[in-house]
Amino acid sequence: xxxxxxxxxxxxxxxxxxxxxxxxxxxxxxxxxxxxxxxxxxxxxxxxxxxxxxxxxxxxxxxxxxxxxxxxxxxxxxxxxxxxxxxxxxxxxxxxxxxxxxxxxxxxxxxxxxxxxxxxxxxxxxxxxxxxxxxxxxxxxxxxxxxxxxxxxxxxxxxxxxxxxxxxxxxxxxxxxxxxxxxxxxxxxxxxxxxxxxxxxxxxxxxxxxxxxxxxxxxxxxxxxxxxxxxxxxxxxxxxxxxxxxxxxxxxxxxxxxxxxxxxxxxxxxxxxxxxxxxxxxxxxxxxxxxxxxxxxxxxxxxxxxxxxxxxxxxxxxxxxxxxxxxxxxxxxxxxxxxxxxxxxxxxxxxxxxxxxxxxxxxxxxxxxxxxxxxxxxxxxxxxxxxxxxxxxxxxxxxxxxxxxxxxxxxxxxxxxxxxxxxxxxxxxxxxxxxxxxxxxxxxxxxxxxxxxxxxxxxxxxxxxxxxxxxxxxxxxxxxxxxxxxxxxxxxxxxxxxxxxxxxxxxxxxxxxxxxxxxxxxxxxxxxxxxxxxxxxxxxxxxxxxxxxxxxxxx
Amino acid sequence: xxxxxxxxxxxxxxxxxxxxxxxxxxxxxxxxxxxxxxxxxxxxxxxxxxxxxxxxxxxxxxxxxxxxxxxxxxxxxxxxxxxxxxxxxxxxxxxxxxxxxxxxxxxxxxxxxxxxxxxxxxxxxxxxxxxxxxxxxxxxxxxxxxxxxxxxxxxxxxxxxxxxxxxxxxxxxxxxxxxxxxxxxxxxxxxxxxxxxxxxxxxxxxxxxxxxxxxxxxxxxxxxxxxxxxxxxxxxxxxxxxxxxxxxxxxxxxxxxxxxxxxxxxxxxxxxxxxxxxxxxx
Numbered sequence: 001x002x003x004x005x006x007x008x009x010x011x012x013x014x015x016x017x018x019x020x021x022x023x024x025x026x027x028x029x030x031x032x033x034x035x036x037x038x039x040x041x042x043x044x045x046x047x048x049x050x051x052x053x054x055x056x057x058x059x060x061x062x063x064x065x066x067x068x069x070x071x072x073x074x075x076x077x078x079x080x081x082x083x084x085x086x087x088x089x090x091x092x093x094x095x096x097x098x099x100x101x102x103x104x105x106x107x108x109x110x111x112x113x114x115x116x117x118x119x120x121x122x123x124x125x126x127x128x129x130x131x132x133x134x135x136x137x138x139x140x141x142x143x144x145x146x147x148x149x150x151x152x153x154x155x156x157x158x159x160x161x162x163x164x165x166x167x168x169x170x171x172x173x174x175x176x177x178x179x180x181x182x183x184x185x186x187x188x189x190x191x192x193x194x195x196x197x198x199x200x201x202x203x204x205x206x207x208x209x210x211x212x213x214x215x216x217x218x219x220x221x222x223x224x225x226x227x228x229x230x231x232x233x234x235x236x237x238x239x240x241x242x243x244x245x246x247x248x249x250x251x252x253x254x255x256x257x258x259x260x261x262x263x264x265x266x267x268x269x270x271x272x273x274x275x276x277x278x279x280x281x282x283x284x285x286x287x288x289x290x291x292x293x294x295x296x297x298x299x300x301x302x303x304x305x306x307x308x309x310x311x312x313x314x315x316x317x318x319x320x321x322x323x324x325x326x327x328x329x330x331x332x333x334x335x336x337x338x339x340x341x342x343x344x345x346x347x348x349x350x351x352x353x354x355x356x357x358x359x360x361x362x363x364x365x366x367x368x369x370x371x372x373x374x375x376x377x378x379x380x381x382x383x384x385x386x387x388x389x390x391x392x393x394x395x396x397x398x399x400x401x402x403x404x405x406x407x408x409x410x411x412x413x414x415x416x417x418x419x420x421x422x423x424x425x426x427x428x429x430x431x432x433x434x435x436x437x438x439x440x441x442x443x444x445x446x447x448x449x450x451x452x453x454x455x456x457x458x459x460x461x462x463x464x465x466x467x468x469x470x471x472x473x474x475x476x477x478x479x480x481x482x483x484x485x486x487x488x489x490x491x492x493x494x495x496x497x498x499x500x501x502x503x504x505x506x507x508x509x510x511x512x513x514x515x516x517x518x519x520x521x522x523x524x525x526x527x528x529x530x531x532x533x534x535x536x537x538x539x540x541x542x543x544x545x546x547x548x549x550x551x552x553x554x555x
Numbered sequence: 556x557x558x559x560x561x562x563x564x565x566x567x568x569x570x571x572x573x574x575x576x577x578x579x580x581x582x583x584x585x586x587x588x589x590x591x592x593x594x595x596x597x598x599x600x601x602x603x604x605x606x607x608x609x610x611x612x613x614x615x616x617x618x619x620x621x622x623x624x625x626x627x628x629x630x631x632x633x634x635x636x637x638x639x640x641x642x643x644x645x646x647x648x649x650x651x652x653x654x655x656x657x658x659x660x661x662x663x664x665x666x667x668x669x670x671x672x673x674x675x676x677x678x679x680x681x682x683x684x685x686x687x688x689x690x691x692x693x694x695x696x697x698x699x700x701x702x703x704x705x706x707x708x709x710x711x712x713x714x715x716x717x718x719x720x721x722x723x724x725x726x727x728x729x730x731x732x733x734x735x736x737x738x739x740x741x742x743x744x745x746x747x748x749x750x751x752x753x754x755x756x757x758x759x760x761x762x763x764x765x766x767x768x769x770x771x772x773x774x775x776x777x778x779x780x781x782x783x784x785x786x787x788x789x790x791x792x793x794x795x796x797x798x799x800x801x802x803x804x805x806x807x808x809x810x811x812x813x814x815x816x817x818x819x820x821x822x823x824x825x826x827x828x829x830x831x832x833x834x835x836x837x
Contacts, residue, residue, distance in 0.1 A: 016726045334636050346733055388727030392749050405736035452731065 004110040005175060005208050006055065012076075013047070013054050017062065024050040024063070026232040034175065035206040037199065039219030039240075039514040042229035043255075043471040044442075047214050051229070052178045054078075055210075056095045062149060072176070091121045094169035098181035100161035104153040110164045111149030117168040136167040141197060158332075159190035163197065177202065180212045187331035187498065192542040196221055207364035214471065216259045218550070220244065221544040228252050258476035260515050262528070262543070266483050269476035287530075295319040297343070297460055298493050302352035304338050304516075313336045313516040320446035322459065322481050325486060325493035327507030327524060329500060329539070335516035337464060340429060340496045344380045344462045345369040356460070369474040375457040383465040385445035389437040395444075396433040399451045400426070406456045426481060443474035447481070454485060461486075462494045467502065479506060500543050512536050564830050574826025580819035588635040597625035599632040599785045608797070611804050618804035620790075621797065626804060629785035630812050636786050638818070640697065641766035644704035647761055651705075652712025653748060659713070660720030661743050667717070674710040682707040686769060690778045700779040704769050708762060715758050719751040760824035764817035771813055787813050 005025055025047040032038050042048040053059050055070055057077065059177070070078040072092065097103050114133035118124065123131070130149070136316040137145035140163040149235070153161055162182060169177055179198065183191035199222055202209045213219050219226050220240035227237045235249040247253045258269050302316040313335040320326050330336045342349045345366050354362035356374055364372055379402070382388035389398050399419045403409045409418065420430050426447040437445055446466065453461055466482065467475040483506065486493055497503050503510055504524050511521040520533045531537040567638075568575045597615075611618045617626035659667040677685075690702035709792035720743070723729065732742050771777045771788030780786040782793070787809040794805025 341730075344734060346730055366733075367739060369740050370733065375734075375736050378734075380730070381729060382727040384727055388731050390728040390732070390746055390750070401732070449731075452735070551599035 001124050003034050004031050005034045005036075005073060006210075007071040008051070008055065008068070009071070011051065011054060011065065011070065012067040013059065013063055014051050014066045015060070015063045023066075024232055025054065027068070028232075028234050029228070030227055030234065030237070031067075032176070032208050032210060034208055035202070036210045036225070037202060037211060037223045039223035039226040040210055040212045040229065041214065041216055041219050041226055041255075043214055043473060045231070046229040047232040048229050049180050050232075052095065052180050052210065053504070056178055058095065084342075091172045092174055093176040093178065094172075094174040095178040095180065096162070096165045096169050096182050098184045100165045101153055101158060101253060104161060106153050109150045109152055110156070114164065114168050114171060117171045121172045132171070133167070136171055137164075139170070139201065140164070140167045142167075144184045157190075158186050159194055162186065162194050166194075166198060166201065166489045170205065170207070173205060174281060176208045176210070178210045178212065181214070182211070183218070184214070188500070188542040188544075189331065189394060189538055191218070192544070195544075198222075215544065216243075216255060216472070217261070217544040228255065254473055260472075260476075260499070260505060262501060263502065264501070264505065266480055266505050269480060293322075296322045296324075296357060297494075298353075298355040299343060300353040300355075302339065302342060303350050304335070304342060304347070304355065305350045311350070311516055313342070313349075316513075316516075316518060318511060318518075318521070320460065320492045320494060322492055323486070323490040324509070325495060325507045327503035327510035328494060328496045328513060329498060329503050329510060330513035330541075331498060333515070334513040336496050336513050338516075340380070340462045340464050340494060343494060344378055345372075345375075346380070370405075376402070377459045378462065379453040379456065379458040379460075380455045381449050381464040381466045384443055384447050384469045386437070388449050388468065389445055391437055394421070394434050394436055395440065395448045396427070399433075400446050402452060402455045413456055418455070419451075425454070425485065426451045427477075442470055443478065446470060446474070446478050450478070450481065450485070454489070454491075454496075457489065458491065460492045460494065462496070464496045465498065466495075468497070468499070475502075482506070500528060500540060512539070552553055568826050570611055571826055571829060573822055574829070577819045577822030577826060580815065581823050584634060584638065584816050584819065587631050588638040591631040591633075591635050593633050595625075595628035597628040598789035599624060599629040600783055608802055610802075617808040618802075620793065620805055626790070626808055629790060630787070630808055633785040633787050633809070633818075634782065634812070636697075636780065637767055637770060637788075640704065640770040641700055641763050642771070644701045644766050645708060645759055645762050647701070647705040648689075648708035648712050648762075649755065652709045653716045653751070653755060656713040656716025656718075657720045657743050657748050657751065660717035661724050661739070661747060663721075663724075670713065671717075674713050678710045679706075683769065683772060685706065686773060687776070687778060690773060695778055695781075697780060698771055700770055703773075706767075708766065711758065711762065712755070714767075715755060716748075716751055720747045723747055723750065757824050757828045760820050760827055764824075767816055767820070768813065 008028055008030050011025055011028045012023065015022045015024055028047070028051055030038070040048050041050065046463045050059070050063065053063070054065055060063070065078050068078065069076045104110065111130060111133050114136055115126065115129040118129045118132050118509060119126070122129070134145055134149060137148060142163055147158070153164075156164070182198065183194050186194065195218070198209070201207070211219060211223055216226075220243070224239060225237065226240055226243055228235050228243075228249070230251045236243065236247065236252045238248075238294045242255055243252065247256050260269065294484050298319040300317045302313060303311050304313040306309045316339055318326065328336045328339065338347070341347045343354060345354075345361060345364070348366045349362060352362060353360060356378065359374070360375055361372065369375060380538075393401070396419055399422050400415055403415060403418055404411070409415045419433065423430060423433060428444065428447045428451060432440065432444060437448075440448065450466070463482065467478050470478060479502065482493070485491060493507070495503060495507050509522065510527050512519045512527070514535055520527065520531065520536045527536065528540055531540055601624070603619070606615070606619050606623035607621055609619045610613055615625050615627065617630060619625055620629075654778070655670060659670045686703040686707050689706065690699050693699040693702065724747070729742055729746060732746050737745070770779070771786070771791070774786050774788030776794045780789055782789055790809035791806055791813070794802070794809065797805050
C-alpha cells in the first residue's frame with residue numbers, strides 16, 4: 001500500500017437553495033494513495049462532482065462543508081480560506097473539467113494561457129514560462145507545438161483543448177489531479193487517446209488522479225479502484241473486476257447491469273423486477289417481411305453540400321425494410337445528423353433519391369413536406385430531451401401536437417384518450433401530463449419525446465442519439481422501451497448514435513460513416529466482432545469496457 | 556401562467572422590494588389614468604383668474620397656474636393622455652417589430668440583411684429629431700405623436716426579436732414542430748414568438764417610460780397636444796415661463812409626475828428581467 005495522499009473522512013456538503021438546505025454529499029469517506037488512480041463513479045445528482053469541488057476548495061458560494069474533514073498530506077484543508085487554498089491550487093492539486101473549450105479563455109493564445117498558469121506559481125520570466133509551456137505542449141503530444149502555441153481555442157478540436165487543459169493542470173507538477181468527466185462529449189477514439197495520455201502522464205510523474213465519471217466502463221479500464229456514489233453517499237468500493245463480477249450493493253448491481261457492454265443484450269440491462277412487460281413483448285414473434293416486398297425506405301446516392309467546401313455527406317445509399325432497425329454510427333462531423341435529417345425531410349439533399357414505400361419523396365422541398373401524407377409516417381426522436389420540448393407546452397400539449405396537426409384530430413375526449421394511451425405506452429403516468437418540461441426529469445422528458453414521435457403511428461422512426469443525454473440506468477429503460485415499441489408496431493428504426501455498444505444491441509444492421517461517406521456496413525454483430533476496415537476496428541477498440549471480466553462472469 | 560410562476564414572482568419580489576414598489580407605482584398610475592377625470596377636485600380646464608398662481612395650499616395641493624386652474628387636477632387628468640400615447644405607441648411597435656424581427660431571425664438570408672440595413676439606417680438618425688420631423692410633416696395631432704413614437708421604437712423591437720429568435724431557430728423543439736407537421740410560418744408564430752414574449756415584456760416596460768418622456772418632450776416643444784388640454788409636457792412648458800418669478804410649483808409637479816412614471820416603468824422592467832431570467836429559477 002502506497003503512502004496516503006488524500007484522506008476524506010465523513011464529508012458532508014450542504015447547499016442553501018430557495019427550497020432550503022440540500023445535502024449534496026452525505027458522509028463520504030475515501031482515501032487516495034500517492035500516484036494512485038481512483039475512479040469516482042455515479043449518475044447525475046450523485047454528488048460526485050461536488051465531492052471533487054469540495055476537495056479542491058472550488059465549491060460554489062452556496063455550498064458549504066458542514067461536517068467531516070479533508071486531509072491532504074496530513075493537513076486538514078476543509079476549513080482553510082481562499083488565499084491559503086490558492087497556494088495549494090496548481091502547485092499541489094489541479095482540476096480539469098468537462099467541456100474544455102468553455103474552460104479556456106477564447107481570446108488568448110493557448111501558449112500564453114499555459115504560461116499564465118506557470119507564472120501564477122513560479123518566479124520565472126515570461127520567456128522562460130513560454131519555453132516551459134512549449135515543453136508541456138510536447139508532453140501532451142500536440143502536433144506542431146511551436147505553431148500551436150499561438151493558436152486560439154476555437155482553432156483546436158475538443159480533444160486538443162482537453163490536452164491543453166491537461167498541460168495547464170500539470171504545469172506545476174501537482175501531486176493530485178482531479179479530472180471531472182474529462183472526456184465526456186469527446187468521440188470514443190479521442191477519449192481513448194486523451195485517457196491514455198492522462199494515464200501515462202500520471203504514471204510518469206507519480207501524480208495521483210481522481211477520475212470522476214458516469215461511465216463505469218471508462219473507470220474500469222483506467223482505474224485500479226472504483227468507488228460508486230449514489231445520492232451523496234458512497235455505496236461501494238471495489239476493484240473493477242470484483243465490482244463487475246459480484247457487485248454487493250443493489251444500486252451497483254443496477255448500474256453494472258445497465259452499462260451496455262459488447263456482449264449485453266437489451267433484456268439484460270435492467271434487473272428482474274423492472275423487466276416485466278419487456279419479456280412479454282419479446283415473446284411475440286416478429287412478422288417476417290414477405291419476399292419481394294419493396295423496402296420501406298430506399299436512399300440512393302444522397303449528398304449534401306453546405307455553401308462551398310467539401311460535402312457534409314456524399315454518395316450515401318441504403319435501404320431499410322419494414323420493422324428493421326438500422327444503426328448509423330460515426331464520430332462527430334461524420335455527417336450522421338445531416339443524413340438523418342435529410343431522410344426525415346427536415347433539410348433538403350443536394351442530390352440523390354429518397355424513396356419511401358415506392359414513392360419518391362426526395363424531390364419534395366423540406367419547406368412543403370409538412371403537407372405530405374408521408375409526414376406522419378416518418379418521425380424523429382431528438383438527442384437532447386431538454387431542448388426538444390417546447391418550454392411553454394405541457395407534456396400533454398407536446399404529445400397532442402402531432403395528433404392535431406397530422407392526425408387531423410380535434411381537441412376533445414378522443415384526443416385526450418389517445419394522448420393518455422400514448423403516454424401509457426411509453427410508461428408515462430397520466431398525472432405527469434399537465435406538467436411543463438422543466439418539471440419533468442430527463443428520463444420523463446425522453447419519454448414525452450418518444451410518445452410524441454409514435455403518436456401518429458409512424459412507419460419509420462429516426463432516433464438521433466436518443467439516449468446520449470441520459471444516465472445509464474435511464475438509458476437502459478428507454479432502450480428497452482424503444483425496442484418493445486418497435487416489436488409491437490413493426491416500426492423501422494434508423495438509430496443514429498456514437499455509442500457502439502448501444503447500436504450493437506439495438507440494430508440488425510449497422511452503417512459506419514466517416515467524413516460523410518460510408519466506410520463499412522453489414523449485420524451488426526458481424527460488423528463489430530470482425531470489422532473489415534481499419535477505421536471500424538479503431539472505433540471498436542476505443543470503446544471502454546471490461547468485456548473479458550464479463551465474459552468470465554457469464555460463464 | 557401557473558401558480559408556480561406566481562410563487563416564483565412572489566419570491567423575487569420579496570428579495571427585491573424595489574420591484575414591488577415600482578409595480579405598485581405603475582398600478583397607481585394606471586388607476587389614475589382610468590379614473591382621473593372622475594376623482595379630480597376641480598375642473599382641469601375651467602379658468603378661475605382670481606385664484607391664479609397660488610402656491611400649494613390646503614385647497615390646491617399643487618397650487619394653481621396663471622389662469623387659476625388647479626395643477627393637481629390637471630396632473631391627474633393628464634395621466635390618461637400621456638399613458639395612452641405611450642401604451643399605444645409601444646404596443647404598435649411591439650406588435651409589428653416582434654413579428655418582423657421573428658421572421659427575419661428565423662428566415663435569415665437576404666430578407667434578414669435587407670431589414671437589418673433598414674433598421675441600421677433608422678437608428679442612425681437622432682431619434683427625437685426624427686420624431687419631431689415626422690410629427691411636423693404628418694400634422695400636429697395626437698395620433699401622429701403615437702405613429703412617430705412607434706416608428707422610432709420599432710428598430711429596438713425588430714433587433715430584439717430577431718436576436719432572440721435567431722438563437723432558438725435550431726433548437727430541438729423547433730425541428731420537432733416541423734416534424735409534427737407545422738409550416739415555417741406556424742413555427743414562428745405559434746412556437747418561437749410565445750417563447751420570446753416574456754423577454755420582450757421587459758423591453759416593453761423599459762420602453763414605456765421612454766415613450767412617455769418622448770411624448771412629453773414633443774408637447775413641450777409645441778408639437779402634438781395643444782395647450783388647453785392637460786398634458787405633463789405642456790404643463791412643464793407653460794410653467795417654465797413663470798419659473799424666473801419663483802412660481803416653482805408649475806414646473807416641479809408635472810416634472811415630478813413624469814419622473815416618477817418613467818422611474819416606475821424602468822424599475823418594473825428591471826425587476827421583470829430578474830423574474831423572467833431562467834437562471835434565477837430552480
